[in-house]
Amino acid sequence: MDALKQKFHKKSAALRDELRAISKSKGDTVVGEVKLSQVLGGARGVKMMLWETSELDANEGIRFRGYSIPQLREVLPKAKGCNEPLPEGLFWLMLIGEVPTAKEVKWLSKEWQKRAKLPAHTYNVINALPKNTHPMVQFSVAIASMESTSLFSKGYAKGMSKKDYWDPTYEDAMNLVARLPVVAAYIYRRVFHDDVHIAADRSLDWAANFAHMLGINDEDNFKSLMRLYLTIHADHEGGNASAHTAHLIGSTLSSSYLSYAGAMNSLAGPLHGLANQEVIKWIFEMIKSIGKNPSKAQITAYVKKTLKAGKVIPGYGHAVLREPDPRFIAQRVFAEEHLKDAEIVQVVWKVFDVVPGILKGLGKVKNPWPNVDAHSGAILVHYGMKEYPFYTVLFGVSRALGVLAASCWSRAMGMPLERPKSVTSEWVKEVAKQKKKKK
Numbered sequence: 001m002d003a004l005k006q007k008f009h010k011k012s013a014a015l016r017d018e019l020r021a022i023s024k025s026k027g028d029t030v031v032g033e034v035k036l037s038q039v040l041g042g043a044r045g046v047k048m049m050l051w052e053t054s055e056l057d058a059n060e061g062i063r064f065r066g067y068s069i070p071q072l073r074e075v076l077p078k079a080k081g082c083n084e085p086l087p088e089g090l091f092w093l094m095l096i097g098e099v100p101t102a103k104e105v106k107w108l109s110k111e112w113q114k115r116a117k118l119p120a121h122t123y124n125v126i127n128a129l130p131k132n133t134h135p136m137v138q139f140s141v142a143i144a145s146m147e148s149t150s151l152f153s154k155g156y157a158k159g160m161s162k163k164d165y166w167d168p169t170y171e172d173a174m175n176l177v178a179r180l181p182v183v184a185a186y187i188y189r190r191v192f193h194d195d196v197h198i199a200a201d202r203s204l205d206w207a208a209n210f211a212h213m214l215g216i217n218d219e220d221n222f223k224s225l226m227r228l229y230l231t232i233h234a235d236h237e238g239g240n241a242s243a244h245t246a247h248l249i250g251s252t253l254s255s256s257y258l259s260y261a262g263a264m265n266s267l268a269g270p271l272h273g274l275a276n277q278e279v280i281k282w283i284f285e286m287i288k289s290i291g292k293n294p295s296k297a298q299i300t301a302y303v304k305k306t307l308k309a310g311k312v313i314p315g316y317g318h319a320v321l322r323e324p325d326p327r328f329i330a331q332r333v334f335a336e337e338h339l340k341d342a343e344i345v346q347v348v349w350k351v352f353d354v355v356p357g358i359l360k361g362l363g364k365v366k367n368p369w370p371n372v373d374a375h376s377g378a379i380l381v382h383y384g385m386k387e388y389p390f391y392t393v394l395f396g397v398s399r400a401l402g403v404l405a406a407s408c409w410s411r412a413m414g415m416p417l418e419r420p421k422s423v424t425s426e427w428v429k430e431v432a433k434q435k436k437k438k439k
């Protein structure tokens with residue numbers, strides 16, 4: 001058994017016993033109340049799941065096992081000559097709660113390189129789809145097709161004991177994370193580069209090899225960008241739509257392949273991960289309509305026109321955050337270091353100067369600030385990746401780190417089938433009447 005797996009097993013077995021004891025002795029403790037506005041409002045803020053890998057604070061943003069994004073840039077091991085953390089280090093941290101050494105991260109890079117082979121039929125499944133199928137659909141289908149290699153499903157079919165579920169779940173998570181850059185690069189080169197593929201470079205780390213297989217020219221800076229990008233998109237606690245989808249599907253004991261394919265279908269919605277493509281599409285349309293170097297007054301008019309048409313401003317707002325997203329800030333810092341004169345980046349910064357004031361003025365938007373998706377496209381465009389329908393796939397490769405690490409915990413904890421209660425509108429009206437009477 002590898003060292004990471006051993007540590008995970010030891011820690012998760014201990015926590016499982018501890019939580020079971022807490023549930024038995026203190027299970028009746030009330031931890032909150034649910035209001036009708038939450039029943040009707042997307043369950044915002046309802047505490048109802050366990051998620052070990054990260055936690056989101058509305059004002060401070062995401063913390064991965066207690067570490068903020070600037071702290072991750074300080075403490076996680078880095079590749080030689082690069083200021084950005086290696087995502088392998090974040091996976092290690094999220095899985096067992098310890099900052100890894102450079103040696104441990106090197107081992108993980110090698111381990112993922114070893115596990116990165118796709119089943120032959122997955123290529124056939126992707127190739128069977130018309131090339132104009134949205135890349136997120138190709139990605140999701142490809143992931144689901146790998147279910148046939150799930151060690152968890154094989155073990156379950158053979159009658160594996162509940163206490164052993166964590167073991168093949170760890171193996172599936174490691175295999176899937178290792179394979180995702182290969183799947184994603186294959187889709188990118190298939191759709192946008194005439195099926196001319198680039199072989200993996202096994203000497204590289206996970207993110208750099210992904211950058212290499214994508215074939216983007218400014219390789220060194222793009223490799224640094226991918227290390228940052230795949231780190232900051234990795235997890236956003238458990239309640240966001242993609243993570244929660246994976247958690248729900250996984251709770252039925254379907255494999256990591258099926259649950260992660262489901263997560264990707266959720267990420268592919270424009271209010272969630274697809275917002276990264278919508279942002280740059282919106283910016284391209286604005287540039288087409290008013291020119292490459294729009295003034296703040298012109299952007300203001302364009303934003304108002306978008307709102308008047310009954311549309312949202314993509315890349316702004318958040319269900320939980322109430323301050324500018326630290327993931328936006330991290331990308332801004334990267335852009336300031338590497339590409340501050342790029343015209344497209346200047347446009348993103350001007351949009352940032354204008355949009356929050358306008359959204360605040362609407363009086364209903366709870367968070368007028370940019371989220372993670374407001375910045376990413378402009379940086380990708382600068383490095384030559386203009387094919388925005390692919391952007392959410394990049395997000396999907398990263399999100400696997402957190403979601404699959406969390407899935408190991410769910411299995412190890414023996415988390416039960418998830419089954420919240422729904423209510424009818426009749427029930428809601430009845431409750432509303434009672435509330436009125438009480439007043």
Ligand code: HAX
Pocket residue numbers: 270271272273274275311312313314315316317318319320359364365366367371372373
């Ligand atoms: N532009 C215009 N209106 C907005 C808005 C925006 N960016 N953000 C919120 N609003 C509106 C909502 O549509 C809602 O209007 P109605 O009452 O008329 O329905 C009102 O403000 C209140 O919404 P809220 O409570 O502030 O926000 P929600 O928690 O309901 O929604 C969303 C959060 C992220 C879905 C929302 O802010 C939005 O649509 N943003 C644009 C899309 C986007 O960038 N999504 C990516 C989010 C981050 C992410 O998951 N990345 O993967």
